[in-house]
Amino acid sequence: MLNAVVLGSAAGGGFPQWNSNAPACRRARAGDAAAVPRTQASLAVSANGRDWFVLNASPDLRLQIEATPALHPHEGLRSSPIAGVLVPGGDVDAVAGLLHLRERHRFSVYAPARVLAVIAANPIFHVLAPDCVERVELPLDRRIELAGTVGSSGIAVVAFAVPSKVPLYLETAGQDPGIAEEGDAVGLEIIDSGTGKSFFFIPGCAAMTGPLRRRLTGSELAFFDGTLWRDDEMIRLDVGNKTGRRMGHISMSGDDGAIAAFRDLGVKRRIFIHINNSNPVLLGDSPERQLAETAGWEIAYDGMEVRL
Ligand code: MLT
Ligand code: MN
Numbered sequence: 001m002l003n004a005v006v007l008g009s010a011a012g013g014g015f016p017q018w019n020s021n022a023p024a025c026r027r028a029r030a031g032d033a034a035a036v037p038r039t040q041a042s043l044a045v046s047a048n049g050r051d052w053f054v055l056n057a058s059p060d061l062r063l064q065i066e067a068t069p070a071l072h073p074h075e076g077l078r079s080s081p082i083a084g085v086l087v088p089g090g091d092v093d094a095v096a097g098l099l100h101l102r103e104r105h106r107f108s109v110y111a112p113a114r115v116l117a118v119i120a121a122n123p124i125f126h127v128l129a130p131d132c133v134e135r136v137e138l139p140l141d142r143r144i145e146l147a148g149t150v151g152s153s154g155i156a157v158v159a160f161a162v163p164s165k166v167p168l169y170l171e172t173a174g175q176d177p178g179i180a181e182e183g184d185a186v187g188l189e190i191i192d193s194g195t196g197k198s199f200f201f202i203p204g205c206a207a208m209t210g211p212l213r214r215r216l217t218g219s220e221l222a223f224f225d226g227t228l229w230r231d232d233e234m235i236r237l238d239v240g241n242k243t244g245r246r247m248g249h250i251s252m253s254g255d256d257g258a259i260a261a262f263r264d265l266g267v268k269r270r271i272f273i274h275i276n277n278s279n280p281v282l283l284g285d286s287p288e289r290q291l292a293e294t295a296g297w298e299i300a301y302d303g304m305e306v307r308l
Contacts, residue, residue, distance in 0.1 A: 002155070002192045002199065002308045003046050007054070007064035008039035009300035011227050011276040012093035014060065020277055022239055027283070034284035038302050039064055040093045041203045041274040043223065044071060047154030047192050051083035053146060054097075055188060055201050061097030067303065080105050083149050086138070086157065087111040089185035089204055090118035090167040093274075095125075102127040108134045108147060112159055112183045118167065140183055145193065156191040159183075160215065163206035165248040179206045179248060187212070197308050199223070203274040206248045208261035218266045221308055223300065226272025229253055229279045229288050237278050249274075252281065252292060259295045273300040 008014070015038040016025030027035035039060035046052045052071055058064065065071045065082075073079045084107055087094055095118070098109065109128065111119065116135055119125045138144065138159040146153045164185035165177045187202035199221035205212070216222055227249035234240035244251045251257045252272065262270055272292065275281060280288040281299050292299065 001047065001195065002190065002197065003049070004199070004306045004308070005044045005068055005070065006273065006300045006302060006304040006306075007042035007044055007068060008058050008060055009273050009275060009302055009304070010038035010040055010282075011274045012040060012091060013277055014038060014040050015275070015277045015282055017277045020239065022237060022278070024280070024283055025277055035282065036284070036301060038275070038282070042097070043201055043273075044068060045155065045190055046070070046081075047194065048148065050081065051146075051148040051153040052081045053153070053155060054082060054085045055088065055190070056094045056203060057085050057087055057097030057101070058093055059096040062100040064302075078103075078105070080107070082107055083153060084108040084110055084146055086188060087115050087119070088159070088188055088201070089164065090115045090170070091185075091204070092167070092169070094203075095119060098125060098128060101133075104129065104132050106132050108136050110136045110138050110146070110157070112138045112140060112186045114183045118170070138186065140186065143191070152193065154193050156193050158189040158191070159186040160189070162187045162202060162204070162212060163209060163248075164204055165206070176246065179245075181209070185248070189215070192308070199306075199308055204248060205250055206245065207250055207256070208258070213261070213265060216262070216265050216267055219268070221269040221271070221306065222262075222267050223271045223273045224258055224262075225249055226252060226258070226275040226279065226281065226299070228276055229281060233278050234276075239278055252279075252297075253288070259292065259297065263295075269298070269306075270296060271298045271300050271306075275299065
């Protein structure tokens with residue numbers, strides 16, 4: 001059985017975001033029960049209860065580990081149940097958490113070639129000493145088994161390209177980097193090797209495509225990009241000048257949004273994750289939250305547990 005724990009459910013910046021004084025962030029800071037704070041998107045998953053894999057190394061990873069008893073050390077003076085970290089994209093909110101794991105613990109970093117290249121190009125990641133931390137390429141569209149500390153972890157993964165863009169810090173100033181399906185960011189299918197059951201983790205995706213639709217159709221569970229409610233939300237709220245599309249994120253609402261795109265896919269459980277602090281679904285008393293839930297979606301929260 002796959003056990004998954006949502007370590008963080010917000011998009012880059014978290015909720016509240018450090019420099020946002022917008023009404024929703026103010027409500028979160030004030031302890032409003034309908035504006036629950038969230039850390040940056042990440043999931044932990046295990047099939048055997050011994051080896052855990054972190055999907056997305058968020059900048060909040062250290063606090064997320066402390067908040068999750070399954071990820072605490074259980075053996076000897078120095079240990080960790082974290083056997084691997086899967087990094088599906090090169091954005092700061094997916095890679096920065098690797099720097100928290102620099103204390104000579106043995107684990108593997110799994111990432112697609114383009115993300116491994118981004119990590120390799122930045123010497124700060126050398127703090128993950130090569131004799132301790134193996135970097136393993138996630139091939140696209142090919143299943144690989146994730147190694148456990150002793151023998152098999154019981155988990156396999158398939159990484160696949162989704163419409164995405166290069167990380168923000170690799171964009172050329174003043175130029176639209178465009179959206180491509182070349183593995184700048186990938187979706188992950190996490191498979192229980194024992195039961196064959198699987199779920200999807202797709203925290204960043206610019207659009208629904210035919211291949212993605214076919215992959216998702218009839219699946220048990222998908223965690224999916226919930227960055228924005230509407231494409232021009234940040235512009236309307238006067239908190240930014242980019243659309244969701246420009247940032248490489250599909251929106252929840254609208255004819256070309258995620259709720260509409262999933263309507264006929266027969267995905268049994270649909271959970272939005274990577275939710276931006278500008279997205280009104282974060283507020284438990286908003287009409288948008290009501291609309292998303294009525295459409296059959298759940299809104300991930302930190303500490304949410306899912307079994308499959
Ligand atoms: C994103 O999801 O678009 C990125 O996290 C943006 C960023 O790097 O701040
Ligand atoms: Mn992000």
